[in-house]
Ligand SMILES: Nc1ncnc2c1ncn2[C@@H]1O[C@H](COP(=O)(O)OP(=O)(O)O)[C@@H](O)[C@H]1O
């Protein structure tokens with residue numbers, strides 16, 4: 001993967017993720033919830049960031065904003081040097097497709113189609129020709145150790161295997177950054193550790209990763225730990241490298 | 244487009260039962276609209292041909308009394324066109340294709356062998372045959388110019404009168420008595436379903452040359468005139484011109500319409516046509532509503548599908564699907580159920596209508612009046628376009644709902 005040409009060249013001096021004073025207010029009719037109260041965050045290419053914090057502190061909200069799934073209520077956000085504010089829905093979809101790979105706690109694989117077709121999906125949206133797309137999907141499934149399970153439907157796979165498919169899918173478009181929201185939250189300890197190992201391998205191969213987790217043991221294996229509490233970043237430090 | 248199709252093939256897996264119900268609802272709606280329109284078309288054609296059975300582009304002008312004073316003469320004077328004046332009148336009316344005098348003796352004894360019936364005897368000229376559609380059954384003929392010139396005692400019979408007199412026998416060539424005088428039957432009228440008449444139904448009348456009629460019954464005047472034009476648009480003017488010419492000859496006010504009351508069949512056929520078109524539109528609307536209900540069914544099921552797949556849609560959006568790639572497959576799905584159902588319905592309806600066309604109209608009074616349902620290209624096109632629109636709408640509204648899904652909130656892990 002290190003040999004692949006830079007798809008989205010980053011302007012010099014810019015980080016992949018640049019957030020300045022990001023706020024997010026959920027307006028649910030009667031009550032307004034301020035989920036993020038001014039977040040500044042810079043993530044450089046090749047970093048492995050763990051985001052930790054108690055439940056309800058705004059981690060998922062932050063990840064949705066990072067992944068352009070949602071738009072901030074205030075502040076500036078640049079991904080890969082590109083300003084996100086003011087983009088149309090379709091333009092945001094394109095940014096997600098090109099720059100972001102998502103891994104969810106609930107896997108969120110499409111249930112009716114095979115593992116192979118799930119991995120193919122972002123490539124379909126990216127307009128990649130069928131031949132290239134099939135080769136890529138097969139390569140990625142092989143890489144996450146599911147070369148022999150390509151035609152299985154998600155329901156025929158274990159939790160750990162489903163999450164591997166999801167990771168392969170997140171990598172399909174060679175994104176600038178992979179975002180994972182509690183990827184081990186639905187897994188037992190063994191497969192959790194196992195999945196974390198997959199992330200570590202990816203990082204070592206040069207991917208930029210942001211992983212949200214409750215588990216400090218897992219978090220300590222990242223290069224950097226960002227702690228969020230009540231919508232604010234309360235600590236941001238390099239993790240002591242154990243692995 | 245390719246992407247949409249790819250996605251459509253992957254996702255179009257409605258439950259088999261639901262897909263079947265949806266398609267059946269559309270098929271049913273299509274059958275309903277096609278049958279209704281086809282019945283309307285059949286009715287239109289039948290009423291049209293029934294109305295035309297009396298004759299096309301003709302007007303009927305009766306003899307009556309003046310209602311206006313004219314050059315010192317009081318109103319209430321009867322106007323009776325004389326049989327002998329007909330050639331002169333015709334020569335002054337080049338706008339008329341035919342001007343035919345019709346002299347009627349309402350009840351006279353008609354005898355064949357031992358059988359006598361009281362029947363109607365009309366004296367007319369040869370042109371009456373074409374103008375009033377007195378088509379002879381094979382083996383016979385209508386009156387000829389020689390019959391008229393030589394005042395021959397020949398008679399042409401309406402089909403039911405012929406049956407009353409001769410039963411199952413072929414009357415052509417046989418001799419019968421008209422008011423005691425022997426006549427030879429030269430032809431029998433082909434059966435026709437006649438709608439509209441002014442002097443009884445043609446099936447019951449008998450026709451002899453007007454020259455013979457005048458000699459036999461000793462009356463020199465006609466009961467009415469039959470006017471025929473080549474261009475229906477000129478009927479109105481032709482009627483007015485005829486009244487003028489007759490008024491000039493018989494001395495009355497040409498503006499006195501009631502002296503010669505006239506039935507313009509072109510006008511009344513137009514009314515019939517408008518009425519049947521109206522009926523067709525009405526039937527079409529009923530059919531379209533039935534189909535619309537089917538379409539609402541499709542849309543409803545699609546809404547349910549959108550709701551069920553909310554999370555999947557959110558996932559696809561997260562992976563970078565643009566709005567069109569979310570909506571496209573739904574529109575395609577709604578459209579394809581509608582079109583499959585529509586095609587099935589068209590097939591069923593066509594078979595039903597074909598089946599009905601084998602039911603003979605002959606001797607069936609209702610069918611003689613209503614006609615058999617008929618499909619036409621226009622009906623097919625109308626149904627297809629209604630189906631298309633309903634299909635698009637049935638897919639479009641659910642698809643719009645799908646595109647409005649907010650990926651961030653659907654993907655929230657609860
Ligand atoms: N779609 C939403 N509508 C309203 N409130 C929301 C929504 N999403 C998150 N919140 C609120 O924002 C806060 C942060 O939530 P979240 O980002 O999911 O936290 P975490 O992922 O750290 O548990 C919580 O109070 C939550 O209830």
Ligand SMILES: [Mg+2]
Nearest residue numbers: 056059060061
């Ligand atoms: Mg969360």
